[in-house]
Amino acid sequence: MASIDVIGGGLAGCEAAWRAASHGVQVRLWEMKPEQFSPAHKLPTLAELVCSNSLRSNKPDSAVGLLKEEMRGLNSIVMAAAAVTAVPAGGALAVDRELFSREVTRLIESNPLISLIQAEVAAWPEGEAPVVVAAGPLATESMVTLLGQKISSPNLHFYDALAPIVTRDSLDFSKIYSANRYEDGEGDYLNCPMNKEEFQLFLQKLLEADEVVRRDFEDQRFFEGCLPIEVMARRGPRTLTFGPMKPVGLDNPATGRRPYAVVQLRRENQAGTLWNLVGFQTRLTRPAQTEVFRAIPGLEKAEFARFGAIHRNTYLDAPQVLDEYQRLNSDARIFVAGQISGVEGYVESAAQGLWAGENAARSALGHPLLVPPPGTAFGAMLGHLRHNSGRKYFAPSNINFGLFPPPPPEIHKSARSAWLLETARRQFSDLMRSIND
Numbered sequence: 001m002a003s004i005d006v007i008g009g010g011l012a013g014c015e016a017a018w019r020a021a022s023h024g025v026q027v028r029l030w031e032m033k034p035e036q037f038s039p040a041h042k043l044p045t046l047a048e049l050v051c052s053n054s055l056r057s058n059k060p061d062s063a064v065g066l067l068k069e070e071m072r073g074l075n076s077i078v079m080a081a082a083a084v085t086a087v088p089a090g091g092a093l094a095v096d097r098e099l100f101s102r103e104v105t106r107l108i109e110s111n112p113l114i115s116l117i118q119a120e121v122a123a124w125p126e127g128e129a130p131v132v133v134a135a136g137p138l139a140t141e142s143m144v145t146l147l148g149q150k151i152s153s154p155n156l157h158f159y160d161a162l163a164p165i166v167t168r169d170s171l172d173f174s175k176i177y178s179a180n181r182y183e184d185g186e187g188d189y190l191n192c193p194m195n196k197e198e199f200q201l202f203l204q205k206l207l208e209a210d211e212v213v214r215r216d217f218e219d220q221r222f223f224e225g226c227l228p229i230e231v232m233a234r235r236g237p238r239t240l241t242f243g244p245m246k247p248v249g250l251d252n253p254a255t256g257r258r259p260y261a262v263v264q265l266r267r268e269n270q271a272g273t274l275w276n277l278v279g280f281q282t283r284l285t286r287p288a289q290t291e292v293f294r295a296i297p298g299l300e301k302a303e304f305a306r307f308g309a310i311h312r313n314t315y316l317d318a319p320q321v322l323d324e325y326q327r328l329n330s331d332a333r334i335f336v337a338g339q340i341s342g343v344e345g346y347v348e349s350a351a352q353g354l355w356a357g358e359n360a361a362r363s364a365l366g367h368p369l370l371v372p373p374p375g376t377a378f379g380a381m382l383g384h385l386r387h388n389s390g391r392k393y394f395a396p397s398n399i400n401f402g403l404f405p406p407p408p409p410e411i412h413k414s415a416r417s418a419w420l421l422e423t424a425r426r427q428f429s430d431l432m433r434s435i436n437d
């Protein structure tokens with residue numbers, strides 16, 4: 001009988017196992033809990049939400065809502081368990097963390113095709129069956145070593161320093177100007193100029209803002225080249241204006257003068273719909289980020305497609321080491337799923353696991369593997385793992401509409417969301433037909 005091994009019983013691993021079993025494939029699901037726990041995991045059960053209990057927006061017109069809709073279409077175990085363990089949370093889907101984890105465990109244990117093996121994997125499972133690695137961002141050292149032997153080490157990252165990303169449509173271009181430093185090139189950067197008073201107000205807000213409480217296992221030391229913006233600010237009033245907010249070579253065309261400080265925004269995607277705040281990696285809480293960064297001229301109404309964050313995060317440089325089916329380029333037996341594959345977030349990890357389970361099962365059955373169309377939420381999310389949009393380093397991303405192929409220019413701004421949703425739903429129907437063929 002066709003079989004696969006899945007390493008890690010988190011969100012991605014449970015989805016992969018569930019999906020593969022739905023194709024009649026036998027699954028060995030390896031989970032080290034409750035014998036061994038990562039520093040963030042506490043519950044003995046599967047699919048543990050390690051931090052927030054929110055699976056974010058449930059609204060069908062949001063990108064993450066659309067991803068959930070597609071997951072439901074593919075009989076996601078995470079969506080099924082969330083439906084019966086939800087707690088009221090406005091437009092968001094939030095769950096009772098313990099009930100949710102217990103419900104996923106119950107479903108997995110009651111599936112006759114899935115055998116749960118409670119042990120740490122420290123060597124590749126024997127045999128030829130496809131393996132799905134879904135060991136998460138806090139995978140054990142042995143797992144990281146096994147992966148490291150299959151790829152070159154610069155392609156495994158251990159530290160995630162994320163700057164916030166804002167949507168272009170939410171920026172105030174009456175205050176922002178395009179320019180590269182010293183007019184070198186075409187004006188690829190967007191620049192938010194500050195006078196002295198604006199900078200001092202911003203600095204004061206930054207110094208007073210709340211930071212995320214650090215966990216015991218998170219290293220207090222930061223790389224000098226990647227310091228959180230608030231840590232730099234504490235070093236002295238001019239540290240930022242000599243660092244990431246340096247104004248030299250960025251004269252404001254509206255005044256013909258050099259501003260006191262400048263926040264630069266760099267394009268995050270090829271479509272130019274998303275921009276990141278250069279050098280603004282941060283540990284501030286999300287409400288604090290909203291308040292502090294909206295004090296930057298031009299960002300008063302900024303919508304955040306991703307908030308800044310710094311935490312340990314083991315993930316692959318996906319565009320370098322994975323193929324279009326999320327298999328290692330160096331070993332087609334091994335699929336990589338969840339956060340360790342380079343996606344970001346609970347929902348994305350679960351969805352990516354589901355898709356890895358689909359293709360691992362197809363591989364075990366000798367069926368052709370599938371790539372979801374680019375305009376679906378699955379396709380957009382997986383597409384991000386295929387290219388790094390010209391960036392020097394690959395960075396994980398939450399699902400957002402900036403990852404979808406943009407509508408043609410003749411589509412009016414007010415009709416863009418509807419166009420994206422309509423395209424996604426049409427392409428998802430095509431995908432379902434290919435799966436069922």
Ligand SMILES: Cc1cc2nc3c(=O)[nH]c(=O)nc-3n(C[C@H](O)[C@H](O)[C@H](O)COP(=O)(O)OP(=O)(O)OC[C@H]3O[C@@H](n4cnc5c(N)ncnc54)[C@H](O)[C@@H]3O)c2cc1C
Nearest residue numbers: 008010011012032051052121135136140338339345346349
């Ligand atoms: C501290 C922290 C907080 C986070 N908070 C949020 C948040 O609030 N919201 C959000 O959307 N995302 C958050 N994330 C990011 C991410 O969405 C979650 O980490 C998510 O749980 C990833 O799902 P996963 O299935 O890839 O990994 P996990 O859910 O971590 O599952 C991996 C599983 O593999 C097991 N395992 C590891 N190594 C082995 C091994 N060698 N053998 C057998 N089993 C093994 C682990 O015990 C675990 O059960 C957070 C990440 C971290 C590290």
